[in-house]
Amino acid sequence: xxRVAENLMPPLVPPPASLHQIAGYRLLRLLGHxxxxxxxxxxxxxxxxxxxxxxxxxxxxxxQVQVDRFERExxxxxxxxxxxxxxxxxxxxxxxxxxxxLVLEYVDGPNAQALLDRIxxxxxxxxxxxxxxxxxxxxxxxxxxLVHRDIKPANILLSPDGEARLTDLGLVKWNDKSSAPLTxxxxxxxxxxxxxxxxxxxxxxxxxxxxxFALGATLYHLATGRVPFPGDDHGEITRMKEAGTFTPARLxxxxxxxxxxxxxxxxxxxxxxxxxxxAGDLIVALERTGLAVxxxxxxxxxxxxxxxxxAHSTEPTRPDLRLQQKxxxxxxxxxxxxxxxxxxxxxxxxxxxxxxxxxxxxVRSGKLTGKLLASRQRDRHYRPILDFPEFHCLxxxxxxxxxxxxxxxxxFRSRLTAxxxxxxxxxxxxxxxxxxxxxxx
Numbered sequence: 001x002x003r004v005a006e007n008l009m010p011p012l013v014p015p016p017a018s019l020h021q022i023a024g025y026r027l028l029r030l031l032g033h034x035x036x037x038x039x040x041x042x043x044x045x046x047x048x049x050x051x052x053x054x055x056x057x058x059x060x061x062x063x064q065v066q067v068d069r070f071e072r073e074x075x076x077x078x079x080x081x082x083x084x085x086x087x088x089x090x091x092x093x094x095x096x097x098x099x100x101x102l103v104l105e106y107v108d109g110p111n112a113q114a115l116l117d118r119i120x121x122x123x124x125x126x127x128x129x130x131x132x133x134x135x136x137x138x139x140x141x142x143x144x145x146l147v148h149r150d151i152k153p154a155n156i157l158l159s160p161d162g163e164a165r166l167t168d169l170g171l172v173k174w175n176d177k178s179s180a181p182l183t184x185x186x187x188x189x190x191x192x193x194x195x196x197x198x199x200x201x202x203x204x205x206x207x208x209x210x211x212x213f214a215l216g217a218t219l220y221h222l223a224t225g226r227v228p229f230p231g232d233d234h235g236e237i238t239r240m241k242e243a244g245t246f247t248p249a250r251l252x253x254x255x256x257x258x259x260x261x262x263x264x265x266x267x268x269x270x271x272x273x274x275x276x277x278x279a280g281d282l283i284v285a286l287e288r289t290g291l292a293v294x295x296x297x298x299x300x301x302x303x304x305x306x307x308x309x310x311a312h313s314t315e316p317t318r319p320d321l322r323l324q325q326k327x328x329x330x331x332x333x334x335x336x337x338x339x340x341x342x343x344x345x346x347x348x349x350x351x352x353x354x355x356x357x358x359x360x361x362x363v364r365s366g367k368l369t370g371k372l373l374a375s376r377q378r379d380r381h382y383r384p385i386l387d388f389p390e391f392h393c394l395x396x397x398x399x400x401x402x403x404x405x406x407x408x409x410x411x412f413r414s415r416l417t418a419x420x421x422x423x424x425x426x427x428x429x430x431x432x433x434x435x436x437x438x439x440x441x
Contacts, residue, residue, distance in 0.1 A: 015040055022094045022101050025053050036066060036170070041106065044089075051089060052107075056100040067100065073170045074102045076146065084137035086157065086167040104167075109160050111167075112222060113153035115298060121225035124255055126298060128291035130156060131219050133164035135286060138215065139279035141166075142208040147173040149206060151214035152194045153221060162299030173206060192234045193227040194218055197241040197270060200234070209272040212282060216267025216275075223260070224252035228268055230387050236376075243389035244270030251386065251395060259289040336390070341373040341382050356390045363394055372398075 015027040025042040031052060032039045042053040060066040077088025090103035112130060116122065122130075134156060141148055149171040157165045192200070196213035199206050220228045228246040231237035240246070246268065249261050263285050269275045276282040286292070336356050344350045354362065362368045373382035374391070385391045386398060 019055070019097070019099075022053060022055065022097060022099060023090070023092060025051060025090075025101075025103060027053060036060060037070070042103070044103075050106045050108075052104040054102040054104060058099065061098070061100070069170055070100055070102070072174065073172070074100075076169050076172055076174065077102065077104065080140070080144065082137060082140040083163060084133045084165055085140065086165050107157040107159045107165060109158045109298065111154050112156040112158060112164070112218075115158060116153055116222060116225070121253060122222045123297060124223060124253075124257070124260065124291060125293065126296045127219055127223045128260070128286065128289065129162070129296040130158075130164045130222065131215070132283065132286050132292050134166055134215055134218075135279050135282045137166040138208065138211050139283065141172075142211070142279055145174075147206050147208060148211050148214075149173055149195070149199065149203060150191060151211055151218055152191045153218055156218070158296075158298045160300035162296050171203075173203070192231075192237045193221075193229065196272070197238065198272065200238050200241070207272070208279060209275050209277065212267055212275050212279065213269075213272075215282075216264055220246075220249055220264050220268065223256055223264075224249050226252060226387075230383060240389055241270065245389040245392050247386045247392065248395065257289070257291070260291060263289070336376065339375050339377070339382075340368065340385070341375075342368060342371060359385075360391065360394060364397060 015030060019027055019040075021027060022042075024046070025044055027040040027042050028050075029041050030038060031041050035057070037054050037056050040053045040055065042051045043049075044051050056067070056070045060070075071091075074088060074091035077086070078091060079088075081087065086107065087105045088102060089105060091101065093100050110118075112122075134151070138148065138151075146169075148166070148169065150168060151166075155166065155168045157167055159165060191214075194214045194217040196206075196210050199210050199214075217228050220226075226247075229237050229240040231240060249264055250256050250258070263282075266285075267275055267282070276285065337353055338356065338359055339351060339353045340359060341349060341351050352362075352368070359368075359374075363372070372385040374385045374388060375382045386395055
């Protein structure tokens with residue numbers, strides 16, 4: 001087991017008494033709990049190796065939509081065979097308990113979200129390794145006419161052998177005419193922070209380029225420690241995607257090379273026609289950067305050379321469903337009121353409000369000082385001003401200021417203070433010298 005896996009091991013939770021065994025697989029402990037299913041570390045006594053057993057939640061056993069979704073995931077998992085996609089080994093319905101189950105390969109390592117939560121943003125080399133691995137997984141999925149629709153850090157498993165594996169195929173779009181549609185009642189579903197705008201509007205109208213956007217948002221998060229389109233709710237996040245702009249990754253992490261930032265910018269294009277058109281095109285672009293060198297830090301050097309091993313996550317697979325919400329109507333720029341929090345000259349925290357244009361003018365004229373945090377509601381979460389697309393025009397102004405937004409007026413006063421101090425020091429020195437010469441005379 002790698003050190004990363006050891007540090008991120010979940011607490012030992014045994015399975016309930018009624019679930020010590022299912023379909024001949026011995027259940028050892030709970031790996032993760034989600035709204036739709038639980039994932040257990042299991043042991044296949046016949047094959048002699050550990051497995052992950054995903055069991056549909058008991059309260060969903062009579063929900064035909066969820067049952068169909070679970071069975072479809074099982075069918076897809078057991079059909080696919082790729083080193084960067086978690087392999088499905090077995091599935092069915094247990095005769096004794098009546099519970100539906102899916103047996104997956106077991107990855108003895110964390111998912112990317114767990115690693116991100118623990119260490120903050122990842123090293124650029126690790127991000128490049130993950131990017132290439134998941135891009136290859138998407139190339140295989142798309143070749144099979146499948147669209148994942150839920151690419152996010154929590155669905156990327158980091159194996160001790162140095163490979164990243166894509167998991168959780170519960171939301172896959174499957175062009176199988178014989179299967180019933182499972183998204184008829186929802187305008188859009190997935191995970192807000194990562195899904196593209198077209199998926200937020202209608203999950204039916206997605207293709208491989210939608211997965212490329214979601215992977216771009218995931219890589220941006222891993223490399224910067226922040227999502228490209230932050231927001232307090234699905235509606236606010238969708239509004240930011242409507243604007244189609246986000247904080248350049250290198251402003252948040254200067255270690256990101258221009259080549260990777262260019263790739264991220266293309267992956268996160270609002271218009272699918274401006275993104276990479278295929279996962280193969282993305283793979284070529286990533287390989288040309290030469291960033292995926294050496295071994296990823298999350299791998300175990302003693303296992304990396306041995307190739308892929310059977311594996312699964314120490315975290316549950318949890319698709320975020322039912323995010324349906326009508327897009328908010330576009331508000332005129334001069335009608336939006338912002339609340340700005342910043343540190344005043346005396347060290348106290350100040351709060352001001354104004355329209356978008358007023359804020360931009362105040363920053364450029366030097367009337368606002370300190371590190372600027374903004375919110376559209378007085379008592380809601382405040383975030384750095386450059387998180388909002390309305391203020392990306394201030395990126396060059398604020399990036400020149402290491403203090404995150406000290407105005408020209410403040411800098412001018414600081415220079416005057418320094419000059420005055422120098423003059424005072426010169427005068428005092430001259431007075432001491434004059435007094436010394438007067439005494440000697």
